[in-house]
Amino acid sequence: MKEVAALSEVSTATVSRALRYPHLVSPETRIRVMEAVERLQYRPNHIARSLRRNESHFVIVVMPDINNSFFAQIIRGMEDVAHAQDYQVLLCNTDNDPERELSYIKVLQGRAADGMAFLTARVDSAYIEQLSQHVPVVLGCEYAEGLSTPSVSIDNVHAAFTATRHLIQLGHRRIALINGPKGVILSQDRLQGYSQAMQQTTSGLECRMIRDGTFYYESGFRLIQELLTLSPRPTAVFCANDEMAIGAINGARALGLRVPEDLAVVGFDNIPFASMYNPALTTIAQPMYEIGETTMHLLLALIRKEPISIRKVVLPHRLMVRQSCGAKC
Amino acid sequence: MKEVAALSEVSTATVSRALRYPHLVSPETRIRVMEAVERLQYRPNHIARSLRRNESHFVIVVMPDINNSFFAQIIRGMEDVAHAQDYQVLLCNTDNDPERELSYIKVLQGRAADGMAFLTARVDSAYIEQLSQHVPVVLGCEYAEGLSTPSVSIDNVHAAFTATRHLIQLGHRRIALINGPKGVILSQDRLQGYSQAMQQTTSGLECRMIRDGTFYYESGFRLIQELLTLSPRPTAVFCANDEMAIGAINGARALGLRVPEDLAVVGFDNIPFASMYNPALTTIAQPMYEIGETTMHLLLALIRKEPISIRKVVLPHRLMVRQSCGAKC
């Protein structure tokens, strides 16, 4: 910067102004400075600027599984909003490891970023709550009752209810649930929706039809095979995400069953692959892109200390009926 | 930091030393400082440290498509190596937009990160070359002849040759190619391997059997339908990545054809989904995790200005024979 100042024969202060507040310097000076910048290939040091201004224009987005394209879609929405407002998104993958989540929180506390969004958190929710008292934090896809941290999600209870009821309406009574991991709020909500729907049936809710998965393919594969050893065996299964649903289909097939004829399957999320798969997956569609957009809007508002009207945003979901449930469309 | 210094009754210099070079301060002082740090919940300001030390311990990884789990696997390898050496990975998604690639390069030039890895670059390779003269840059998955930028990849020519020859050995003669986009080096290499194999057949290479895709599902779907209108139509297709291969299978099926009976399909990459799909995809397996590890090792070595023995690393690939090619295993 000093070099630029020397070359254009002004002070460093003027160089700084020419770059950040062009209207504050005379046109001639501005042009002289710009030429010098060009000639020297000068790029302002982001670190120094951040230090002085006490803001980095970086936001951290923590995702639990970079493999799962559900998050990819959300991130698209977040990036579009962030870039439009001149923020950079730093994606951080935790592979569902709370340790790594903590390490990213340390980055935030070291002030290397201005705020943070969690797409499902594995660390203690009380910890998040406490963290959000000091720094801008938003939850995407997930919320917790009584938490003051702003959040964006769908109504998971109702969505799971809808999915289960769809299977009931197709005539199924023995409907299994392959849920997400126990500790996660999402899982609790989806279990609740499933339970509500099942309790309305004649046969009611059966605990042995319920399994806790990991959200990964392998757990869908393995758990459906467990469930299919029950007698009488389930005729349908609702899986808490699409990846497990695909695992379940392949697991059932490996045992010689046909989907949807012998086993109806409903997933959750509507990842791009759900419609590419064979049979195409019936699933609950989350508005992924909008979740991303809204989450980022909230986060940036928090960072700018703007007032936030709605702290808990609930977006609409939709049942996508395809082939894996056996419905005639 | 001043507060910590005041509370533990030492100077800020000693606080700094106690945290970064514990052996330089006496045990008693160190403990006093640590207690104060704990009490005040002090976290060193990462920005200030970076400015003073002129390094951020961040590395940028630019990926073209966050949806494609091929990159997800590579990133796993990169993250593991980076974290082990106390570096944070900033993932940047470009959605194949050169503009966004440039915007991330600006972040690097603003010194917000210590180095950068590209997983396939869309900007001009001469530009990358020039960039890499000034800052640490590494290419993952891709290399360019004559480029001095370090790179890690497989032998794409040979891999494409192997895939095509496999189809030839299964008796196919009219083998189509759905390639990647024209500008990308990968595409050129895979085309070359395909051409070499086809030229060894009796019927030889036919240009009308070759299409340029986008690496996305839709282009596989659309281009196979174009190709299937040819007469005589191809009996097999080699796709330059798995996503397009799945698109091609679905496209062929939409026309009433069976895979592999009426059309044999071979993909490229071996993304996790390739083996989950139905029929399971025959494909070229890239050692994704190792590509990630090696790329990050190279990048960190560059950052530390360590001497680099091999600037162009070529890792082994493997043909995974599954169902989509119709081979009897």
Added chain:
DNA sequence: GTGGCCGATGTATTCGATATCATGGGGTGA
């Protein structure tokens, strides 16, 4: 006993950009 060295610590400067305050010239209105 004294010179020299080492370990522990404090003081002051530095990193690069920006914000604040100061300055000076030119224009405007009374």
Added chain:
DNA sequence: TCACCCCATGATATCGAATACATCGGCCAC
């Protein structure tokens, strides 16, 4: 004509941590 204001610009302090250099006390060897 003079007071006032505004605009363009320069000088300088500042952000928070790291570090070069200075200081001081204690210990050892000659």
